[in-house]
Amino acid sequence: MxxxxxxxxxxxxxxxxxxxxxxxxxxxxxxxxxxxxxxxxxxxxxxxxxxxxxxxxxxxxxxxxxxxxxxxxxxxxxxxxxxxxxxxxxxxxxxxxxxxxxxxxxxxxxxxxxxxTKGLSGLRERIAGSEAQIIARKSSVPLLTLMCDRSDLEIQHLLLVHNFNDTHKQDLSLMKKFSVIFGAKLHLLQITNKPIDSVRGEIEANMEKFARINEVEDYEMHIVKDSDIEAGVIHFNQMSNMDIVCIGTHGKGGFFHTSAAEKLVNHMYKPIITFHLN
CATH class of the missing domain: 3.40.50.620 (HUPs)
Structure with missing residues (x-):
């Protein structure tokens, strides 16, 4: 590679x-x-x-x-x-x-x-969306967004947020490059609204299958119970400080569809990489 x-x-x-x-x-x-x-x-x-x-x-x-x-x-x-x-x-x-x-x-x-990006919130976000949001939605090239100076960032931990019920092969080539170049560990995170103990076995089995299919070797598994994906990612980062958040999108954002990836682009100060899911 x-x-x-x-x-x-x-x-x-x-x-x-x-x-x-x-x-x-x-x-x-x-x-x-x-x-x-x-x-x-x-x-x-x-x-x-x-x-x-x-x-x-x-x-x-x-x-x-x-x-x-x-x-x-x-x-x-x-x-x-x-x-x-x-x-x-x-x-x-x-x-x-x-x-x-x-x-x-x-x-x-x-x-x-x-x-x-400056980020957006409220009705302006729903009606217009930021340029970064629209690019995240429509571009086949991954997008990294940030809201402030990150010139001193040491990239050691990459967080991949995903619904691991979907174990299909995804294009993780950029994340793998980052892992190789910076020696960074990949962390797999799934947000659930169910009690963690009741779903841990199934989710971790799906994560392991996802890792095998996508040829990911050096990784850790995490599960967080929260109200939605955006809140779960923010709360997880408060507990475990990740350097870059990676999240896929189906490109369906807009007024009638709420995209977790696009919400994070506009609301989270952590550097975020969005990429299209297969």
Whole structure:
């Protein structure tokens, strides 16, 4: 298994994007990384770029305004390279932010998207959702989110939150890379609303089967009784300090479906990796 990680950092040049890079710099101490900063110039579908790189609009938006925003973004991306070194890659694309981030990450076969996020709560979360939520829901590339500076994080314990009644093979390649690169132990956690003693045998048997199917060897098993997944993960982390939380999603979040993964992205300060379940 290659230990190289190809990482995409979407940037709007905010402090949250700086948090993402600080986290990546932390990973770079032990991992072989290829890092790209991506800025999306958020413009309507009526704006297009021809083969010569010229910007064309249909009149709904001023052409000179788009050009000025493009020039500002290019200057800021060039500053990133000057600050962090020419080994850092940069890219500028046009369109709707979340769609373009997902498309760029998938088309260029990145291993991981890393984003700083402000989080959301209440009605705003249900109606709009954060960009990170939407990317977690729709991207086939795993997403790592964080809300604050994690540049001093020592990655020793990875927490995989899962319903182990589902023992199907999942794509755990990123977690396995982290385990190899950082020598981190994988912890398996299931949240239940039943008395633990009544379900322990079944859940642990499912965990062992899941580990065999997914070729996971160095792991510990944990079961927590709580009201829901989000509360269980938060309470478990208060008792056992994990470094990164990993949780899968079926990509069904939105107004009529509550996704535990998306709720954690918006509410938990711990770094979280979300990935799509098979």
């Amino acid at each position: 290659s230990d190289k990680l190809k990482i995409l950092i979407p940037t709007d040049f905010s402090v949250q994007a700086d948090y993402a890079f600080l986290m990546v710099k932390n990973l770079e101490r032990k991992a072989n990384l290829e890092v790209t900063f991506l800025h999306v110039l958020n413009v309507p579908d009526t704006v297009s770029i021809d083969v010569n790189g010229m910007i064309e609009t249909c009149g709904e938006i001023d052409n000179e305004y788009v050009i000025s925003q493009k020039n500002i973004a290019e200057q800021k991306l060039n500053s990133i390279k000057m600050i962090h070194g020419n080994h850092i890659h940069t890219a500028l694309v046009y369109g709707k932010t979340t769609h373009e981030i997902i498309d760029y990450a998938e088309q260029n076969q990145f291993d991981l998207i890393v984003m700083g």
